[in-house]
Each structure stands twice: as structure tokens, then as C-alpha cells.
Amino acid sequence: MPINPKDVTWIKEPEIGFWEATFLPAIAKGLRITLGHVTDYRPVTQQYPEQRPVLPQHYRGVHRLNRDEKGRVKCVACMLCATACPANCIAIEAAAAPPDWPDRDKYPAEFVLDELRCIYCGMCEEACPVDAIELTHIYDMTGESRAAMVFNKDALLGIYDKTKDNPADPVRTARGRLGPASELKNLATLGPATTVERGDRAATAPSPGVIGAPPPETRNTW
Amino acid sequence: MNEIVITLITIAVVIGGILGACMYLVLAERKVSAWMQDRMGPNRVGPYGLIQPVADAIKIVLKEGVIPAHVDKALFLIAPAISMFTTMLAFAVVPFGPVEQAPSWLRFIIAPEVNIGLVFIFAVGSLAIYGVILGGWASNNKYSALGSLRASAQVISYEIPLGMSVLGIVLMSGTLDLNEILNKQAAAGILGWNIWFQPLAALIFYISSLAESNRLPFDLSECEQELVGGYHTEYGGLRLVLFFLGEYTHLITISFLTAILFFGGWHFPWIATPESTYRFAWLVKLAVLLAKVLFSVFLIMLIRWTIPRFRFDQLMELTWKVFFPLALANMVAVMVVMQFGMPPIVLLPISILLFAVFGFFTVTAKRLELARRRRASLAMR
Numbered sequence: 001m002p003i004n005p006k007d008v009t010w011i012k013e014p015e016i017g018f019w020e021a022t023f024l025p026a027i028a029k030g031l032r033i034t035l036g037h038v039t040d041y042r043p044v045t046q047q048y049p050e051q052r053p054v055l056p057q058h059y060r061g062v063h064r065l066n067r068d069e070k071g072r073v074k075c076v077a078c079m080l081c082a083t084a085c086p087a088n089c090i091a092i093e094a095a096a097a098p099p100d101w102p103d104r105d106k107y108p109a110e111f112v113l114d115e116l117r118c119i120y121c122g123m124c125e126e127a128c129p130v131d132a133i134e135l136t137h138i139y140d141m142t143g144e145s146r147a148a149m150v151f152n153k154d155a156l157l158g159i160y161d162k163t164k165d166n167p168a169d170p171v172r173t174a175r176g177r178l179g180p181a182s183e184l185k186n187l188a189t190l191g192p193a194t195t196v197e198r199g200d201r202a203a204t205a206p207s208p209g210v211i212g213a214p215p216p217e218t219r220n221t222w
Numbered sequence: 223m224n225e226i227v228i229t230l231i232t233i234a235v236v237i238g239g240i241l242g243a244c245m246y247l248v249l250a251e252r253k254v255s256a257w258m259q260d261r262m263g264p265n266r267v268g269p270y271g272l273i274q275p276v277a278d279a280i281k282i283v284l285k286e287g288v289i290p291a292h293v294d295k296a297l298f299l300i301a302p303a304i305s306m307f308t309t310m311l312a313f314a315v316v317p318f319g320p321v322e323q324a325p326s327w328l329r330f331i332i333a334p335e336v337n338i339g340l341v342f343i344f345a346v347g348s349l350a351i352y353g354v355i356l357g358g359w360a361s362n363n364k365y366s367a368l369g370s371l372r373a374s375a376q377v378i379s380y381e382i383p384l385g386m387s388v389l390g391i392v393l394m395s396g397t398l399d400l401n402e403i404l405n406k407q408a409a410a411g412i413l414g415w416n417i418w419f420q421p422l423a424a425l426i427f428y429i430s431s432l433a434e435s436n437r438l439p440f441d442l443s444e445c446e447q448e449l450v451g452g453y454h455t456e457y458g459g460l461r462l463v464l465f466f467l468g469e470y471t472h473l474i475t476i477s478f479l480t481a482i483l484f485f486g487g488w489h490f491p492w493i494a495t496p497e498s499t500y501r502f503a504w505l506v507k508l509a510v511l512l513a514k515v516l517f518s519v520f521l522i523m524l525i526r527w528t529i530p531r532f533r534f535d536q537l538m539e540l541t542w543k544v545f546f547p548l549a550l551a552n553m554v555a556v557m558v559v560m561q562f563g564m565p566p567i568v569l570l571p572i573s574i575l576l577f578a579v580f581g582f583f584t585v586t587a588k589r590l591e592l593a594r595r596r597r598a599s600l601a602m603r
Binding site: 018021041042045 | 259262529
């Protein structure tokens with residue numbers, strides 16, 4: 001689609017002035033700015049191992065398999081997460097539930113998740129009908145081999161035991177009622193991921209495919 | 223004490239001092255750069271990263287010395303040594319303290335009363351370029367060769383305004399001995415500092431010496447974006463560090479020269495004058511001189527992170543079309559003033575006038591050229 005001629009703003013090349021051509025004011029200004037960063041020193045560096053980053057509530061880290069109130073694995077081996085997974089990193093071996101688990105037919109005899117293949121998109125969490133798999137805020141889990149980073153059911157349940165009391169990782173739901181993650185008053189409020197300032201030309205599209213607002217006199221004319 | 227022993231002690235102090243200063247200048251450069259960019263800089267080894275140079279030194283010494291198969295081995299090995307050795311040698315005639323008030327075991331200058339001091343510094347210091355040229359050539363690598371070619375063209379060009387800018391001071395002082403130049407300024411007081419008579423020469427000297435020591439904004443011989451690493455692309459470990467030590471020694475030398483030639487060396491009103499003979503006066507004078515040197519080094523770092531790198535034609539234009547005629551005119555002005563016995567202070571307005579008139583003509587010519595180009599491009603449309 002050609003650009004609407006009304007959207008094109010022709011500008012004239014600014015003429016270079018005498019002082020501008022000497023470069024002296026520019027050099028003085030540059031030196032002042034450079035020096036200003038020394039005298040007004042405000043580093044933004046986070047000293048990582050000592051200072052930990054404050055992660056947003058929706059951060060997607062290592063997975064965990066939730067337990068229900070009786071301490072059993074919540075998962076019912078429905079395979080929805082494995083189906084939803086775009087990286088194909090979940091392998092579930094379903095088995096008939098033990099006779100004393102009357103609330104379900106199946107349970108996962110084994111639940112293997114390759115943390116190195118995972119792309120941490122969170123689709124498994126979205127897909128799960130019983131809120132059994134969740135992504136925690138843990139971002140620094142490492143292993144000594146590739147095999148060590150393929151987590152089985154015990155490892156994933158172990159991550160649940162480790163993170164369930166952490167306020168950063170509230171369990172989303174409990175059986176029959178919503179979990180603490182749904183109590184919005186208790187959760188930390190999060191800022192928007194991006195903000196658009198007033199008058200940001202990049203945020204307005206006067207005609208499709210064109211970035212930048214037209215001059216005011218041509219606005220709303222077509 | 224025996225003259226030889228004192229000389230040996232002085233040499234040991236200078237070499238140790240320069241090497242230590244280079245190590246900590248690297249740290250200072252990294253720290254100051256970090257502050258200018260709102261970063262923290264090295265802060266892991268020791269308090270505030272103060273042991274970082276030691277850790278770096280250990281790492282570099284233990285590093286494997288790789289000699290690529292295709293290089294000219296003898297020249298490849300000799301080049302960094304030349305680079306380091308010549309810049310260190312140039313320091314031999316630089317007085318790094320009050321020579322007359324030195325303690326009995328030290329001399330504050332390795333080779334005293336060398337009456338060709340300045341010529342010696344420029345002659346020997348310029349030999350350092352051989353290290354760069356040989357290093358780039360022996361590497362048998364296009365980028366290295368290009369880097370060393372650039373470096374040699376640049377250094378040869380900047381040698382001329384550099385030498386000419388100090389000729390005015392040599393004429394006024396009537397000597398080439400750095401220590402005598404310093405003493406003359408100290409005897410005349412703060413208004414006798416050469417900066418008042420030769421501000422233009424100071425500017426030319428400072429910028430030219432930046433170019434000569436291959437510092438930003440003139441580090442075209444090693445600009446990473448175009449030439450990988452320039453002349454030291456094939457170097458690593460201790461040999462690479464020798465190049466950098468040479469560069470930093472050059473930096474220290476030009477800072478000392480700036481302080482001594484233009485800013486009165488160790489002289490400062492009231493606390494460090496030729497009359498101040500109190501106990502430890504030599505220590506105060508040494509501190510004053512080092513403070514001036516450190517200020518110069520800091521200014522160089524400030525310039526490094528402010529002014530972007532010059533293009534090569536801009537670099538050549540600056541030296542041949544701007545600095546060369548300005549330095550020449552400045553020297554003629556000094557000659558005229560000396561010949562007709564005018565007070566030297568008239569050189570201050572003369573320098574400013576020269577700068578202004580020359581700047582006016584250069585800038586006007588540039589603007590006319592730009593306007594002509596714009597008209598031409600409009601006519602083509």
C-alpha cells in the first residue's frame with residue numbers, strides 16, 4: 001500500500017551555523033555531560049549474587065507439580081499440558097489411580113519434564129484443568145549434566161515443597177475454592193509492561209501501515 | 223652517597239613507579255569509565271576492586287604466549303619490546319620532582335643536566351612507532367598491516383605540530399633542558415607559567431600528543447570496528463600487555479610534559495615555591511606535580527568518553543591544515559616578540575587572536591563548502 005502523500009512531512013536540511021561549525025559548543029556540552037555522570041553518579045547496576053532482582057508476579061521460571069491437601073500429586077494425567085507444549089518437552093506416563101483415590105481415574109506414574117528443552121511459555125499452566133502444573137519464580141536452577149536437568153515427578157514435586165510457602169509463588173487454586181493467587185488485594189500490584197506517553201507519534205497510526213501522525217491540519221480528513 | 227648507587231635507586235624507583243602507575247592507571251581508567259557510564263566498574267577483587275591490577279597481572283603472566291605460524295618470528299617478538307623500551311627510555315630526562323631539593327638517596331631525574339632534554343624525548347619517544355609498525359608488519363595480517371600503516375602516517379604527521387608547539391617555549395626559555403624550563407617558571411611565580419604566554423601551543427601540544435600516543439579520539443590504528451584489533455590483532459598475553467604498557471607510559475610522559483612545560487611543574491603559589499625550604503618540602507612539591515599529572519590523565523579519560531573517533535581524513539586535515547600553520551604562526555609570533563624585546567605577556571592576546579582569526583577563516587570556508595554542496599545537490603534533483 002503506498003503511503004498517503006498527506007502523511008509525508010518534508011523537512012529542510014537545517015543550515016549549519018557558525019558556532020555549530022566550530023564544534024566548540026558541542027565539545028563543551030559533551031564534556032559537561034560526561035563529567036556530570038561522574039559528579040552525579042547514579043549507577044543502575046544490580047550487584048547480582050548479593051542483590052536479587054524483584055521479579056513480577058507473572059514471571060515464568062522452573063515448573064512445579066502441585067500437591068492437593070492430602071499431599072498427593074494433583075495431576076490427573078490428562079495429557080493436556082503435553083499436548084499444548086510447543087517444545088514437546090513433557091512426557092507423562094499415565095496409570096490407573098490407586099483404589100483409595102476415589103476422586104480420579106488416572107494419575108501420572110511418571111511425569112518427566114526436560115527443563116532444557118522447555119521454552120518457558122507457560123502454555124502447560126494455561127492448559128491444565130486441575131491447576132497441577134505451575135511455573136515458579138526460580139530462574140537460577142542449574143545442573144551438572146543435561147540428564148540432571150530432565151526433571152522427573154519427584155523432582156517437580158520437590159520444587160513444589162520448596163516453593164509453596166514463598167509469597168512469590170502462591171498456589172493458584174485449591175480444591176473447591178480459589179487459592180491465594182486469586183486474592184488480588186494481597187498480591188503485589190504490577191506496573192504495565194510498557195507505557196505510551198502522550199503525543200507519542202509511534203503509538204498513533206493515521207492510516208494503515210503508516211507510523212507517525214500527520215500534520216494537524218490534515219488530521220481526520222479521510 | 224655514591225653516584226652510581228643513587229642512579230640505580232632512581233632507575234628502580236622510576237621503573238617500579240611507572241609500572242605500578244600503569245597497572246593502577248588501567249584500574250583508574252576502568253573505574254572512571256564506569257562512573258562516566260553509570261556503571262560500577264571492577265569491584266570484586268579487594269575493597270573497591272583495588273587488588274584487581276594484581277589479579278590481572280597474575281592472569282596475564284600465566285597466559286600462554288601464542289605465536290601464530292605465519293608470522294615473522296624475530297620481528298614479532300621484538301616489536302612489543304621496542305614499544306615498551308623506547309617510551310620508558312624517554313622518561314629518563316623527565317624531572318619527576320624538585321631536582322634541587324631531592325633527598326640524599328634519590329635524584330628525581332635519571333639523567334640530570336641533559337641539555338638536549340626535549341629533543342631526546344621526542345627522538346626516543348617517536349621510536350616507539352617502530353614497535354607498532356614492526357608488530358603490524360610481522361603479524362602478516364591485512365588488518366594489522368593497515369593498522370600499523372595508519373599509525374605510522376598519523377604519528378609522522380603529528381610529530382611536526384608537536385615539536386613546533388614547544389619550540390616557542392624553547393625560544394623563550396633559551397634551553398632544551400626540562401628542569402631549567404621548569405625552574406624558570408617556578409622562579410617567575412604563577413604568572414610566569416608558560417600557559418599564560420603559550421595557550422595556543424599548549425592546546426596544540428596536548429591534542430597532538432593525544433594523537434601521537436594513539437589515544438581516543440585518535441586511536442585509528444587499533445579501532446576495533448574497522449580493523450579487528452589493528453596492529454595488535456595477532457598478539458596476546460604478555461606481549462599484548464607490553465604494547466599497552468608502552469601506550470600508558472606514553473600517556474604518563476605526555477602528562478608530565480604538559481605539567482612541566484606549561485603548568486609550572488612542581489610550582490604552586492605559597493606551598494611549593496623555590497623559597498619553600500621547610501622540612502619535607504620536596505614531598506609537597508612531588509605531590510603538587512603528581513596532582514597536575516593526574517589531572518591531565520583524568521582530562522584525557524574525559525575526552526576519551528566524550529569525543530567520538532575521528533575519521534582518517536579528518537585526522538589528517540586537522541594536523542596539516544590546522545595545527546601545522548597555527549604552530550608555525552605561533553612560533554613566528556614568539557620570534558617577533560623576542561626579537562623586538564616586547565614583554566612576553568603580549569603573546570597571550572596574540573595567541574587568542576591567532577586562534578580566533580584562523581578559526582574564523584577555517585569555519586567560514588567549511589560553511590561555504592557545505593552551502594556549495596547543498597546547492598549542487600538541489601540542482602541535481
